[in-house]
Amino acid sequence: MSGNRVFKCYACGNEWEEPYGTGRPLACPKCRSPNIHRTDADRGKRTAGGGFGAGRAAYDQGRGRDMSGRGQR
Ligand SMILES: [Zn+2]
Numbered sequence: 001m002s003g004n005r006v007f008k009c010y011a012c013g014n015e016w017e018e019p020y021g022t023g024r025p026l027a028c029p030k031c032r033s034p035n036i037h038r039t040d041a042d043r044g045k046r047t048a049g050g051g052f053g054a055g056r057a058a059y060d061q062g063r064g065r066d067m068s069g070r071g072q073r
Helices: 051-070
Strands: 004-009 015-019 036-038
Touching: none
Parallel strands: none
Antiparallel strands: 004 015, 004 036
16 A cells, blocks of 8 residues: 555556545646556456446346336336
């Protein structure tokens, strides 16, 4: 626990730390791409790359199937 937040740029793969209190960076300091993601909190939870989007899609599909099967509510 260093107290720093770690961000990763998906455009160039750059990783850097930002101290708390400075707000979320708007772009990669190296290539200026806004395609960045905080990565320190993800450690051990998901592998990088679409885990969140895939999980959400599966959730929406399951919901739709469930609702159509029941007919109402
Ligand atoms: Zn970058």
